[in-house]
Amino acid sequence: MKKVMVGECEFELGGKYITEMRDSNDILDDTEALRERMQEDGYLLIRGLHDRNEVLEARLEGLHILNDRGELDPNYPVEEAVIGAGSRGGMYTNEKLPKLQKVVEGHRIMEFFDRFLGGESMTFDFKWARNVGKGESSAAHYDIVYMGRGTKNLYTAWTPLCDISYEMGGVCVCLGSQNLEKIKQTYGQMDVDRDDISGEGFSKDPIEMVDKFGCKWATTEYRAGDVLIFGMYLMHGSLTNTTNQFRTSVDTRFQLRSEPVDERWVGAKPRGHYQSGKGSMEEARAKWGV
Numbered sequence: 001m002k003k004v005m006v007g008e009c010e011f012e013l014g015g016k017y018i019t020e021m022r023d024s025n026d027i028l029d030d031t032e033a034l035r036e037r038m039q040e041d042g043y044l045l046i047r048g049l050h051d052r053n054e055v056l057e058a059r060l061e062g063l064h065i066l067n068d069r070g071e072l073d074p075n076y077p078v079e080e081a082v083i084g085a086g087s088r089g090g091m092y093t094n095e096k097l098p099k100l101q102k103v104v105e106g107h108r109i110m111e112f113f114d115r116f117l118g119g120e121s122m123t124f125d126f127k128w129a130r131n132v133g134k135g136e137s138s139a140a141h142y143d144i145v146y147m148g149r150g151t152k153n154l155y156t157a158w159t160p161l162c163d164i165s166y167e168m169g170g171v172c173v174c175l176g177s178q179n180l181e182k183i184k185q186t187y188g189q190m191d192v193d194r195d196d197i198s199g200e201g202f203s204k205d206p207i208e209m210v211d212k213f214g215c216k217w218a219t220t221e222y223r224a225g226d227v228l229i230f231g232m233y234l235m236h237g238s239l240t241n242t243t244n245q246f247r248t249s250v251d252t253r254f255q256l257r258s259e260p261v262d263e264r265w266v267g268a269k270p271r272g273h274y275q276s277g278k279g280s281m282e283e284a285r286a287k288w289g290v
């Protein structure tokens with residue numbers, strides 16, 4: 001059986017802790033069915049929504065920046081994104097990435113959201129373009145705690161910028177976590193800046209999401225062109241990158257233009273987070289009783 005790493009834990013895919021996601025390409029033209037699927041599964045995986053070549057070009061645009069910074073191993077072609085000695089990867093924040101913008105603000109995704117949301121959609125100007133290094137993963141979290149000052153009818157689109165194997169570690173979601181009312185009413189009301197609590201996530205222990213909260217993880221291998229869409233109250237994280245190559249991906253946000261917007265993430269120079277996140281999540285969870 002295939003083994004996958006979530007954080008520090010190794011699980012059998014198809015076992016008690018983690019299963020394979022399903023895609024929604026069969027219902028892609030049926031907007032009502034997509035909305036129902038989102039309610040039911042908490043996510044929509046759409047294969048090949050983007051033009052694969054445009055996605056790969058967008059990735060290369062970013063990799064050249066990493067290469068100029070000396071973060072790639074010079075013994076390999078830039079496209080292989082082999083991690084250089086001592087390199088930490090991280091996110092692009094101020095760089096201009098027109099090819100990336102062309103994908104993540106392109107007509108395919110905007111039209112999808114216009115239809116799915118039932119009105120003119122918009123996307124935050126800030127894009128979370130990530131280069132995830134060896135041994136790294138994202139801990140379980142809701143997105144609402146980072147971007148919840150506008151409408152709650154907000155969606156994340158997570159876009160792999162290359163083919164992402166289980167070993168390279170794409171996003172995994174926690175099935176049923178969109179219905180964990182107590183967590184939504186406590187952790188889900190938090191704002192990392194207002195409350196100055198650590199933004200590192202709700203839980204670094206993938207086992208507790210299953211054994212304590214009754215959810216099951218789901219993931220897949222992604223291909224450049226795919227997109228994974230989910231709402232603000234779906235607990236998610238990522239598998240661990242166990243390869244020597246950067247896992248390149250970008251996450252972006254979409255909402256109706258007519259609804260309130262979280263001002264931290266829009267404008268020519270989005271303000272972003274402004275607190276250091278000193279407060280402990282463990283203490284906050286003990287107080288909330290979750």
Ligand SMILES: O=C(O)CCC(=O)C(=O)O
Nearest residue numbers: 138143156158238249251
């Ligand atoms: O790419 C990752 O590891 C995390 C992405 C994420 O948390 C998100 O898209 O909201």
